[in-house]
Amino acid sequence: MRSVVVCILVVLVLSRVVDVRSLNPSLNDDVLGLIVFKADIEDPDSKLASWNEDDDCPCNWVGVKCNPRSNRVTELALDGFSLSGHLGRGLLQLQSLRKLSLSNNNFTGSILPNLARLTNLRIVDLSGNGLSGHIPDDFFNQCGSLRVISLSGNHFSGQIPSSLASCSTLASVNFSSNQFSGPLPSGIWSLNGLSSLDLSDNLLEGDIPKGIQDLYNLRAIILQKNRFKGPLPDGIGDCLLLRRIDLSENSLSGNLPATMQKLTLCNYLSLRGNVFNGEVPYWIGEMKSLEALDISENKFSGALPPSLGNLQSLKTLNFSRNGFTGSLPESMINCLNLVELDFSQNSFAGSLPAWVFMASSQESLFSVNKMSGNTSQSLSSKNSHSELEVLDLSSNAFSGEIPTAVKSLSSLRSLNLSGNSLVGAVPSSFGEMKAMNVLDLSKNQFNGSIPLEIGGAISLKELRLANNFLTGKIPTSLQSCSLLQSLILSNNKLTGPIPAAMAKLTYLEYVDLSFNNLSGSLPKQLANLPNLMSFNISHNHLQGELPAGGFFNTISPSSVSSNPSLCGSAVNKSCPAVLPKPIVLNPNSSSDSSTGSLPPYLGHKKIILSISALIAISAAAVIVIGVIAITVLNLRVRSSTSRSAAAPTLSGGDEFSNSPTTDANSGKLVMFSGEPDFSTGAHALLNKDCELGRGGFGAVYRTVLGDGRPVAIKKLTVSSLVKSQDDFEREVKKLGKVRHHNLVALEGYYWTPSLQLLIYEFVSGGSLYKHLHEGLGGNSLSWNERFNVIIGMAKSLAHLHQMNIIHYNLKSSNILLDSSGEPKVADFGLARLLPMLDRYVLSSKIQSALGYMAPEFACRTVKITEKCDVYGFGILVLEVVTGKQPVEYMEDDVVVLCDMVRGALEEGRVEECVDAKLKGSFPAEEAIPVMKLGLICTSQVPSNRPDMAEVVNILELIRCPSEGQEELV
Template identity: 75%
Template sequence: MRRLFGGLLLFVLFAVPLLVNGLSPNLNDDVLGLIVFKADVQDPLGKLASWNEDDDSPCNWKGIFCNPRSNRVSELVLDGFSLSGKISRGLLQLQSLHKLSLANNNLTGTLSLRLGQLPNLRTVDLSGNSFSGPIAGDFFQQCGSLRSISLAQNEFSGEIPQSLSSCSMLASLNFSSNQFSGQLPAGIWSLLGLRSLDLSDNLLEGEIPKGIEGLNNLRVINLSKNKLVGEIPDGIGGCMLLRSIDLSENFLTGGLPNSMQKLSLCNDLSLQRNAFTGNIPDWVGEMRSLEALDLSANNFSGELPNSLGELHSLKVLNLSRNTFSGSFPESLSSCADLLVLDVSQNSLSGKFPSWGFRLGLQQLVVSENKLNGSLEDAFASSMENSRQKLLHLDISQNAISGGIPSAFGDLSSLQVLNLSRNLIVGSIPNSIDQLKSLDTMDVSENQLKGGIPFAIGGATSLKKLVMDKNFLDGNIPASIGNCLQLTFLSLSQNDLTGPIPAAIAQLVNLQHVDLSFNRLTGLLPKQLANLGHLVSFNISHNQLQGDLPAGGFFNTISPSSVYGNPALCGAPVNRTCPTVLPKPIVLNPNSTDSSPGSMPENFGHEKKILSISALIAIGAAAVIVVGVIAITVLNLRVRSSASPSAAALTFSGGDDYSHSPSTDANSGKLVMFSGDPDFSTGTHALLNKDCELGRGGFGAVYRTVLKDGRSVAIKKLTVSSLVKSQDDFEREVKKLGKARHRNLVTLEGYYWTSSLQLLIYEFVSGGNLYKHLHEGSGGSISWNERFNIILGAAKSLAYLHQMNIIHYNLKSSNILIDGEGEAKVADYGLARLLPMLDRYVLSSKIQSALGYMAPEFACKTVKITEKCDVYGFGVLVLEIVTGKRPVEYMEDDVVVLCDMVRGALEEGRVEECVDGRLQGKFPAEEAIPVMKLGLICTSQVPSNRPDMAEVVNILELIRCPSESQDELA
C-alpha cells in the first residue's frame, strides 16, 4: 500500500499542477517530495512520525532544515535513523537542497538519481548503508556545486566513473570500504580543489597515475587496502600541504621517492605491508612534523639512520618485519615524545638500548632480533617515573642475559610482559606482586631457577601466565588462586614438585592448563571438576596418583593429557582404580589365565602383614572352594539320576504362567510362555558337553531339541550368581519374557529350583557377530549387511529401553545372526538377576565386555542408566564398521578402538578406518556418518549421548537411496 501511495504521489507531483490553500507550488513540492520518500522506506523506530502530509510546511519535521528566507528545504539529515528501503525519486522535488545526509542506515538498491538533477547540492553523505551495484557513468555530470561526497562503507562495485572529473569544486571525496575495481581514474588529479581523498579498502588496481603534483591543496590521501602496484609517483612531493599519507596494504615496490623530503608538514606516513625495498634515506629527518612513521612488513634493509633522532615530534615508530641490521642509533634517545617503538622481527644486533626505559615509552617491542646485554643495565640508567608509563614490553627471542631486576615492580602500569626465549637467569623477583595491571606474563624458555614466588598472587589481573621450559622447582604456590582472571596457565617442563594446589580450582575462568613434564605428586583435587571453561588440562609425565576428578571436562580428557603418571587411574589412562573395579580396564578379555572376578597379581601395594581385608579375602576364597566342591557333587548326582529327574519335571503352559504343583526335592518349576512343549527329551543336553554352545559370565548355553523337533537354547545359570529369592527371580524373568521384537532373541521360558536355574531361548542358527567379524571371513559381510545389523541392534535396544529394560552386557558376542542375516540381540537384562546390582559384582560378571563398558562403571557417583547401553552400542558400531576389536593387544601397547577412530577423525583420515576387507565397496556418505554417530554414542559424558530412539532416527536418515547398495552388497 505504501508503494502504491508513493506511486500516486509521484503521479501527482509530476503530472498535475497544484495550488492548494493558496500555498506556493514550490512549498508543496517539498512536502509531497518528502512524503514520497517516506513512503518508500521502512521506519522501525518511528523517527519520521512527525512527517505529516497534511502539514503545509516540512520545516518543523525531524531531520529537516529550511532556508529561513525561502522556507525551502536546504538540508535533509537522517543519520542513524535505522531506515531501510530505497531512495525515492521524490527527493528530486527538493530543488533547493544543499545537504543530503542519510549515513548509517540500512538503505539498499542502486543510485538512480543524478547529482545534476539537484543542482544546488554541496554535500552528499550516503556512508554506512547497503547500497550496491555500479555507479552510472553520468552520475557526476553537472555536479559543479558539489563540495563533499561520501559513499563509504557500502557495497558499490564496478569502476569509478570518469565523469567524477566534472565536479570541479570537490574538496572531499570518500569512497572507502566498497568493492570498486579497475584503475584509478586519472581525472581525479584534475580536481585542483581536492583536500581529502580516501579510496581505501577497495579492489582498485594498476599504478598510481602521474600528475598528483597538481593537487596543491591536498591534505589527506588514503589509498590503502587495494591492489595497487608500481612505485610512489615522484610528484607526490609537489603536494606540499599533505598532512597524512596512507598507502599501506598494497603491492607497491621501489624505494621512497626523494621528493618526499619536501613534505615538511606531513604528520602521518604509513607504508606498511607492501614490497618496498632499499634503505631508509637520511633525508627522512627533514620530515620534521612526522608524528607516526610506519614502514612495517616490507623489505627495507640496511642500518637505521641517525637522522631518525631529528624527528622530535615522533610518537609512533614501527619498523617491524623488515631486514634492518646493525645496532640501535643512539640518536633515538632524543625523541622525547616517542610512545611506541616496534622494531620486532629484524636482524638488529648489539646491546639492548640503555635508553629503552628512559624515554617514557608506552610500548617497547624489540622481539625476534639479535640483541644482547642485560636488562639490569638498562634499568639502572632509567628513572622510576619514566618506567611507570610502560604498558607493553616484549623483548622475546633475543640473546638478553642477566637476571630480572627487582625494580621491575616499578612498571606499575605494565599490562604485557614477554621475556621468553632469551638467556635470562636467576629467580623471579617478589616485586611481581606490584604489577597490579599485568594481563600477560611470558618468561618461558629461559634459564630461570628457584621457585614460583608466593607473590605471584598479587598480580591479580593476570589472564595468561607462561613459565614453561625453565629450571623452576619447589611447589606451585597456593596464592595463584588469587589470580581469578587467569585463563591460560603453562608451567610445563620445569622441576616442580609437590601436589597440584586445590586453589587452582578457584580459577573459574581457566581454559588451558599445562603442567606436564614436572615431578608433581599426590592426588588431583576433586574440585577441578568444577572448572566449567576448561578446553585442555595437560598433566602428563608427572608422578600423580589416584583417580581423576569426576565430571565436567575430565569425563572427556584426552589420554595424551594424562599419560606418563603410572599411579594415576581412570578411563582416560586405561587403568581401573582399585576402589572401584578389581581389574584394569585394559585387561585382555581373551586371556584364559584368570577367572572372572579374580584380582590381578600384585595389584596395589604389597603388604608384608595380612590386613583384615586380606583375611576376609582368604575366607571368601575358602567358601568359594567349598561351593565348587558342592556343585561338583551335585552335578555328579544329577548325572546319575538324569532320567528320574527329568521325569519328575512338571510343565505348565499358556500365557498365565501357571505354577507347577510339584514341590518335592526331585522336581522343580518349569514355566513356558507359550505352547506346551515336551521338554524332557532335551534335559540330557545339559549334561552333554558336545551340545554346549558357549560360556559367559552368567553361565553356559546348550542346544537341545524339543519333541516337536524345534531347537531351543538353554542357558544354565551359574548358581553362585543367583541368590535372589524365587519370587524376585520370577518377577525379573517374566518381565524379560514379555519382550518380543524381531531383533531380540526370544525368551520362551524358565526352570527354577533352589540349586538350578535355566532360561529357555529360541535357537538362532547363524552364530554370533564376534565370530563373523574376527574369527571367520569378515570380508564376506557386506556393507549393506553391516548397516542392517547396526540398525537392527539399535531398534532392539530402543525397544528394550521403552520397556525400562537395560541390557548391561552389550557386545558383539551377544549379537546373534539368524539364517537370513538378521541381527538378534541376546542376554539382555540378565544383570537384574544378580543379588544386588552392584558395580563390583556386575563388572566381575561381564568382564568380557571390557572395552564396551561405559566410564560410569568406574565412578561411584554416576548413576547407571540406559546411556550405558548407548555407550556399548557406540563401541559396537565402530567394531562393525572397522572390523577391529574394541581393544587390540599388541606386544608393548594397547590400542583402544574409540581413541583410534577419534584421532583419525581429527586428522581428517577417518575413511581409512573402514574395514579394509570391504575393499572400497562401501558408500563413504554412509560409513563416515555412521562412525561419527558411534563416536557421539561413546561420549564420556552420559548426557551427551543420544537416546537409542534418536539413534534409530539418525541411522534411518543416513541410509542412502539404494541404487548403489545392490552393487556394494
C-alpha cells in the same frame, strides 16, 4: 499493494498541488517530493511521523531545513534513522537542496542516476548503507556545485566513474569500504580543489598514476587495503599541504621518492604491508611534524639513520617485520614524546638503549632480533620514573640475571623475556608489581623455586615459566592471583603435589604442568573450574583417580599420559574402587551359564557383547516398536481427521482476524511484531505446490504476507495432543521471545480449537540434509562452510540451553541454511506443546530423528536433559564432516555412523572418514579434532557429554588454536 498505495498517495498530493500551485508552486514541489520519497521507504521507529502530506510547508518536519526567505528545502539530514528501502525519485523534486545526508541507515538498491544533477547540491553523504551496483559512468557529468561526496561503507562495485574528473568543485571524496575495482580514473588528479581523497578498502588495482602534484590543496590521501602496485609517483612530495598519507596493505614497491622530504606538515605516514625496499633515507628526519610513522611489513634493510632523532613530535613508530640490521640509533633519546615503538622481527643487534625507558614510553617491542647484553644493567633502578606498560624482549640473545630492581617498572602490565639466555632465580620482587597482567620467562635457564611472593602480583592473567630448570613445589600463594587464566609451567623439574588451592582460580582456562616430577593425587575440586579448556599433566608421577565432572569428563588422553599410577576412563584404566564393566555372554553360546567359560575341547569361541552393543540392540528394538506404534497412531489420526470435515479451514483471509475470540468460527492471530495482512497469502496453506515439507509435528508451507515478505507456516497436526489454548499460547509466547541469529525466529501464531499455526521467518537456502545428501545448489559444501555450520548449530543450542529449552528434535532436515550459508536451527521447543513429555509420544512424533536420539530415550530410569541435544549435535557433527547419514542400510548390513567413525579412529584411519567431496581440501588439524568432539558428544553416558557452552569454546579453540592446546582425544 505498496505500489497501489503510492499511486493513490501521489494522486492525492498532486490534487492538492493543483489547488494551490498558483499560490506557491515551488513550495508544494518540495512537499510532494518528500512525501513520495517517504512512500518508498520503511520507517520502523516512526522517525518521520511529523511528515504529513496535509502540511503546506515541510520546514518543520524532522530532518528538514529550509531557506528562511524562500521556504525551499535546502537540507535533508536523516542520519541513523534506521530507514530502509530504495532511494526514490522524490528526491529529484528538491531543486534547492544543498545537503543530502542519509548515512548509517539500511537503504538498498542502486544510486539515483540523476542525483548529482541537482544544481544546488553541495554535500551528499550516503555512507553506512547497503547500496550496491555500478555507478553510471556519466553520473558526475553535470555535478553542479558538488563539494563533498561520501559513499563509504556500501556495496558499490565496478569502476569509479571517469566523469568524476569533471566535478571541478569537489573538495572531499570518500568511496572507502566498497567493492570498486579497476584503475584510478586517469583524470582524478585534475580535481585541483581536492583536499581529501579516501578510496581505502576496495579492489582498486594498477599503478598510482602520475600527476598527483597538481593537487596542491590535498591534505589527506588514503588508499589502504587495495591492490595498487608499482612505485610511488615522485610528485607526491609537491603536495606540500599533505598531513595524512595511508598507503598500507597494497603491493607498492621501490624506494621512497626523495621529494617526500618536503612534506614538513605531514603528521601521519603509513606504508605498512607493501614491498618497499632499500634503506630508510636520511632525509626522513626532515618530516619533523610526523607523529605516527609505520613502515612495517616491507622489505626495507640496512641500518636506521640517526636523523630519526629529529622526529621530536613522534608518538608511534613501527618498523617491525623488515630486514633492518645494526644497532638502534642513540639519537632517538630526543624523541621525548614517543609512546609506542615496535622493532620486532628484524635483525637488530647490540644492547638495549636507555631511551627505551623514557618517561613517556608505554609500549616497546623488540622480539625476534639479535640483540644481546646483560639485562641486569638495562632493568635497573634508574628507570624508576618509567611509565612503560608493555616490554617484549623475547627471542633475542639477552643474558645475565633479572635484577630485583625490576620492581621499579611499577606500571608494567606485560613483560616478555622468553627465548633468551637469562639465568639465576626468578626475582621475588615480581610480587610487588601489582599491575602486571602477563609475565613470560619461558625458554631461558632460570633455576631455583618459584617464589612464594609471586602471589602478590594480584593482577596476573598469564604466568609462563615453561622450559627452564625450576625446582621445588608449585606455590599455594598462586591462589591470590584470582584473575589467572593461563598457568604454563611445563618442562621444568617441579616436585610435590598439585595444590588444592588451584581450584580457587575460577578464571583458569589453560594449564600445562607436563614434563615435571609432580606427584600425589589430583585435587577433586579441580573439576569445579568452570572455564577450563586445557589441562596437561602428562609425563609426571601423579597417581589416583582423575577428578570427575566438568572438563575432566572430556580430557584428552594425551594430556594425562605417562603417569603410570593414574586411573580413570581417560587413561583407560579402572580405579580399584570402581567395579569393572560387566561382561555379557552371547545368548546363542552353548556354554553352561554357571561356568562363565567354554571347555576348550568343544571348539567354540566365547562371544561377549559390550554395553554399547546392548544399548544399540535395545535401541533397534525400540525403533521397530516405535515404527509399529506410530503407524497405528497415524491410522487413528487419519480416521479422526476424516470425521472432522466441519473443522474450519483457511480460505482467503477470513479467519486471520486480530480478534481475541477463539470460537470455532473466528480464529486468533497474534504476531509478535506488527499486524501484517494475510489476505494475499492465506490460500497458499491449502495449495500443495507451496508445501515445503512435512515432519512429526506437521506440514510446512511457504506463503507471502501482504507487505511482500515471505514466511513459513507450520500447520500443526494431531490436535488432540496439543495443549489447551492457554497452555499453548503461554508456551508459544515463550518460544517467540527466543532470538538468536542461528535460530529460525518464531514470528507469530494462529489458534482455533481445530487448527493451530506457527508463523516462522522464511529461510531460503534449503535444509542441511539437502545440501549434504541431495546436492542442493550444485556445489558441495566447502570445509569452511561446514565448520561454520557446526559452530553455528553449537551456538544456537548453547543459547537454547541457557534459556532452559531442550530442542528434542535435532536432525539435518531441521537445520536450514540462509542465502549466505549461515545455519538456522528450526523446530526448537515444539515438544513443549505436548500435554506431557511422554517418551512414547515424543519418540513417535519425531521418529524421523531416531538416528539422532540419545540412548536414554530407551531407558525410562534415565532423566531426559539437555545432554540429549548434545548427543544429537554429536551425530550432526559426524554427518556434516563425513557426508554420511546417521544410519545407512546396505544390502546385507546396517552401518551406524558413530560406530564407523569410532572404529576408524581406533585403527588410525580417521581421515578416511571425511566426505570424499572435499577431495583433500580440508585441514586435517581441524577436521580430526572436530570428529573427535562429535564422538565425545555421542558418549553413551549423559554425564560424560560436554555442555554446549563447552562445545562452543572447544570449537573456537580448534579454529583459533592457542599455546597449550592439546588434541581432544
